[in-house]
Amino acid sequence: MATLRPTMAQVMDAILVGGGAAGFFAAIELKRRRPEWRVVLLEAAARPLAKVRISGGGRCNVTHACFEVGQLVKHYPRGEKQLRALFSRFGPSETMAWFEERGVALKVEPDGRVFPVSDSSQSIIDCLLGEAQKLGVEVRLSTKVLAIEPGWTVRLQDTSLSAPRLLLATGGAPTVYPWLAELGHRMIPPCPSLFTFTVDDPRLRDLPGIAVDRVRAVLETKPALRQEGALLITHWGLSGPVTLRLSAWGARMLHELNYQAWVRVDWLPDVSQEEVRETFQRLRGSHKKVAGDCPWGLPRRLWRNLVEEDLAWSRASEKFLNRLVETLKNCRLQVLAKGVFKEEFVVAGGVPLGEVDLKTLESKLCPGLFLAGELLDVDGVTGGFNFQNAWASGYLAGAAMAERP
Numbered sequence: 490m491a492t493l494r495p496t497m498a499q500v501m502d503a504i505l506v507g508g509g510a511a512g513f514f515a516a517i518e519l520k521r522r523r524p525e526w527r528v529v530l531l532e533a534a535a536r537p538l539a540k541v542r543i544s545g546g547g548r549c550n551v552t553h554a555c556f557e558v559g560q561l562v563k564h565y566p567r568g569e570k571q572l573r574a575l576f577s578r579f580g581p582s583e584t585m586a587w588f589e590e591r592g593v594a595l596k597v598e599p600d601g602r603v604f605p606v607s608d609s610s611q612s613i614i615d616c617l618l619g620e621a622q623k624l625g626v627e628v629r630l631s632t633k634v635l636a637i638e639p640g641w642t643v644r645l646q647d648t649s650l651s652a653p654r655l656l657l658a659t660g661g662a663p664t665v666y667p668w669l670a671e672l673g674h675r676m677i678p679p680c681p682s683l684f685t686f687t688v689d690d691p692r693l694r695d696l697p698g699i700a701v702d703r704v705r706a707v708l709e710t711k712p713a714l715r716q717e718g719a720l721l722i723t724h725w726g727l728s729g730p731v732t733l734r735l736s737a738w739g740a741r742m743l744h745e746l747n748y749q750a751w752v753r754v755d756w757l758p759d760v761s762q763e764e765v766r767e768t769f770q771r772l773r774g775s776h777k778k779v780a781g782d783c784p785w786g787l788p789r790r791l792w793r794n795l796v797e798e799d800l801a802w803s804r805a806s807e808k809f810l811n812r813l814v815e816t817l818k819n820c821r822l823q824v825l826a827k828g829v830f831k832e833e834f835v836v837a838g839g840v841p842l843g844e845v846d847l848k849t850l851e852s853k854l855c856p857g858l859f860l861a862g863e864l865l866d867v868d869g870v871t872g873g874f875n876f877q878n879a880w881a882s883g884y885l886a887g888a889a890m891a892e893r894p
């Protein structure tokens with residue numbers, strides 16, 4: 490870490506690094522509680538809140554309408570127990586109230602995701618920028634922090650700033666990891682979470698856009714991971730809630746496997762193998778084509794691909810039917826690579842939760858240093874859970890910084 494010259498540093502009451510969701514929430518809450526303080530928020534990019542802008546396909550999925558903390562923490566593959574301390578203090582109802590009290594009307598979609606009624610992330614951005622400006626947070630854009638030193642001093646391109654309280658809310662990019670490692674934090678290496686699976690299997694070819702409401706999928710990792718829910722077939726393989734949840738829970742294992750794995754899909758989770766066999770035996774008397782209609786209502790084109798052969802039920806051999814049972818109940822698909830999920834993306838890894846007081850977000854190793862947002866080793870499944878972490882940790886950090894002597 491570069492040695493800085495504190496004598497040259499401009500003195501502030503608090504410095505916050507990272508003009509994303511967590512940094513803004515922290516700065517606003519801190520300045521609200523300490524209007525007389527000089528609070529500066531430093532953002533490397535020319536425009537703040539870049540991820541808020543693109544989030545949720547431009548609509549910003551602000552949080553999730555999951556109001557019971559025990560249920561909420563289940564949506565975070567890592568750190569379930571520890572996160573109770575965070576979300577019992579600032580949960581989705583607090584997030585929703587925060588925005589609504591500041592004039593952003595929100596709506597809850599049937600699957601629980603919360604969006605601004607405007608369906609535009611700009612409403613969230615305008616609210617955050619307006620609030621920061623009204624309270625007098627000094628937001629400095631195009632201002633990259635190059636180094637930090639305990640005490641706290643931050644070095645910028647041409648100058649340095651110092652303050653007794655420093656927040657890092659620099660997101661998932663690991664550029665600040667070495668600084669924190671040098672301060673003694675045992676940084677958990679970053680790896681992507683929330684991605685699709687690239688699969689090239691003839692049975693899924695030419696089916697982009699086909700969705701099945703409920704499948705059971707097992708990722709053959711050690712340990713194996715199981716999820717149930719909707720599956721979406723894309724040009725490149727698999728997406729939809731089941732795939733994204735497997736990618737989140739399996740993020741680290743899949744990273745280690747270089748995204749080479751097998752996934753087993755049960756296309757009919759509510760029908761037993763025996764029932765499938767019995768139905769096939771009944772249908773064997775029919776001259777209709779097997780590929781015609783799925784007895785259980787699977788999408789027609791998918792059923793045709795799974796059947797693979799063009800023959801009538803009456804001509805179906807035992808061997809063929811056994812293979813079809815296996816395909817329906819235990820369809821093994823090879824994952825070849827990690828695909829891109831455009832709606833949401835998050836990094837697993839960061840500052841271990843055990844090294845942060847989750848009531849105040851202050852580092853347990855470095856007094857006066859606060860850490861919030863995706864920089865922490867917190868990542869959620871898709872649906873607004875990642876912003877919920879950013880709002881909650883930002884808010885609590887801002888509140889605690891205001892009380893820090």
Ligand SMILES: Cc1cc2nc3c(=O)[nH]c(=O)nc-3n(C[C@H](O)[C@H](O)[C@H](O)COP(=O)(O)OP(=O)(O)OC[C@H]3O[C@@H](n4cnc5c(N)ncnc54)[C@H](O)[C@@H]3O)c2cc1C
Nearest residue numbers: 507509510511533544545550634660833862863873875876
């Ligand atoms: C495409 C996409 C869509 C998403 N959609 C959703 C969604 O709908 N709902 C949801 O819950 N989550 C969503 N997420 C995840 C969510 O955006 C993040 O979890 C969240 O933005 C994290 O907030 P943060 O403030 O911790 O970090 P960030 O938003 O990443 O902000 C960190 C900021 O720090 C700045 N910075 C970094 N280093 C420095 C430095 N040295 N000096 C100064 N500034 C620095 C960066 O420029 C950045 O602006 C999405 C993510 C992506 C990529």
